[in-house]
Amino acid sequence: METNWMPTGIFEEEVVLLIGDYKKKAYKRTKSRPALVDAVLFSKKEHVFAKKCFSTRAKFDDRQKEHDIVVESLTSRNKDPEMWISIDGIVLIHIRNLQWKFRGNQTVLVDKQPVQVFWDVHSWLFCAPGSTHGLFIFKPGTAEADSDKEESSRCYTYLNH
Structure with missing residues (x-):
């Protein structure tokens, strides 16, 4: 039924x-x-179980096109952990020494518009493999713009990877 x-x-x-x-x-x-x-669209949330690479499509603004988002990680025990976040095939964020920078944020430009990217991958590094997730939030605009005006109809993309 x-x-x-x-x-x-x-x-x-x-x-x-x-x-x-x-x-x-x-x-x-x-x-x-x-x-x-x-x-x-106020938010988009995805739960995905993957090992090294995850990709999705998302809009950061109702007027813009969909963008390809790819999160790749290298967390093998033989090397220092690293992570890359690409949008539309361009690596915009590369985090080295991920064991020390497992939580963070950075503002990047996508189609000449600022997008705040937040990540929390503590569980990837310090919990049992396969039972954990990472959190990624893509928020259009800048932190300064958010404090200057009231919340608008922006789209937030949450990725639980």
Whole structure:
């Protein structure tokens, strides 16, 4: 038996909140019309189990194209751990001595727009292999811009690798 959960918020016969990707079914079942304003992706979260390399696609802004994100790591016991984060085939972050820099952040430019990249890979290095994850957050804008204005409709991409 298949069930499709679609948490939906309706106000004055208009769908104002829809969680999931069953738009047409939600409109049909609730006999409501779509919102007049397009939806905004607030965050994307992925859980992936991999050893050395992970890739995904994400948008940092509703107006921009999707970008290819690749996280590669070298954590073998014979070498000092390293990690690379590439966007659209360009290595933007290379962390050497990862055993000392397992948590950090850096602002990079993607299509001439700043994106803050945060990482926490402590578990990769110091917990049992295969049972751990790394956390990566890609946040459009700069820290200075965030403190100057109120939160806007930015997209946050969370990767649990």
